[in-house]
Amino acid sequence: MTDQEIITLIEERREHKALVKLYRYESRVSTLIKKYGGSKEDAQDVFQDALLILCKNVWAGDFKLTSKLDTYLYGVCFNLWRTALKSKKGKEINLPDEYRLEDQNELEALIAKEGKIKQVEEVLKKLGDPCLKLLQLFYYQAKKIKEIMQEMKYKTENTVKVQKYKCIERAKKMIAKV
Template sequence: MTTFTDQELILQLKAGDRHATAVIYQVYFPMVTAYVQQHNGHPADAEDVFQEVMLVLVQKIQSPDFRLTASLKTYLYAIARNCWTKRLRDNRLLLPGAEAIPEEAGMPDLFPDPPATARVQGWLARITDNCKHVLKALFYSRQPMALLARKMGWKNKHTADNQKYKCLQQLRKAALEK
């Protein structure tokens, strides 16, 4: 296999050279696979993550102000780590929906709540339903503040910001209580 510098690979990839893609795959895919598998993933997950890594890389190098300030290996590793972490975080957000499966179905709990999640759920149980709705809309559903203000019937953004602040204060207070 011919060796290329990181800059040569970037230039070739930018030019659309498929050989550069093959070289990057051959050299760096095992690193991504190892990382994903060490962090509770499977080989199929690693393939998905590597595809995301390549998409991000190709997108970033097209930017005229792109400058590789680390080694290509470090850069790809960072992208892979971020992609995998996001995927894990997103999957954990979906886990509460798994509670809809009745226990009598004989299914073991494959995804037990981690202690941090249990703590947060305990804090949420101690705040008002209105604040639960507000915080869920803002942080889970990522609704824009203006949309939430309209849905809740608040007069303006200032009122919405105050409500958000009060709800976060309730959550903080619940977190500090034992």
């Protein structure tokens, strides 16, 4: 379903069908809110508020979508959470530079980057258990080759290194196809 079809459903007051499609963006918002000290419940509240804002803006009759719909929702959620934090703390929030967005293009680029990260995550899941476990141990848990050898019951450290290389090459090929 395209962004415009979703907007049309909301305009026609058939928003339930549209909202079901829009909930696929909730996990991104949850990640954002948690990054800035919020809880899962905070993220759900912010996302629901953003959906209400979207519906009200569409129903007002003069809504023009100038970006992707997920970009719009992410921006609304970002601003809602920043406002909520500001009112809680009573002061301006200093965001790290990588989260300061000067214009709509930066927000779209950020969302595109997140999309690519999701694609890589999906590819890693498709690699299968031995490769996925090996890469997680090495990159995410920062375990040494010797520790991986013992944990995964490989015979030598070289075997771990070769297997890691093969897994990375397989992942690169799968990512190139995406």
